Amino acid sequence: MNKTAKAPVAEAANGAKRVDRLARLIEKVRADKESVDLYYNGKITREELYARGVRFARTV
Secondary structure: OOOOOOOOOOOOOOOOOOOHHHHHHHHHHHHHHHHHHHHOOOHHHHHHHHOOOOOOOOOO
């Protein structure tokens, strides 16, 4: 049976634990989805959507 060693969790300079890159990616995707939903519901404008860093891709 193979046992893997657990590496210690790195801490940032301010003492907060380092967040996994995958968790940050998932969090960003969820935030982007919420922003797009707000745009389609008419609650924010396209300029506000662009300000949040969300852009629509043009289809070819």
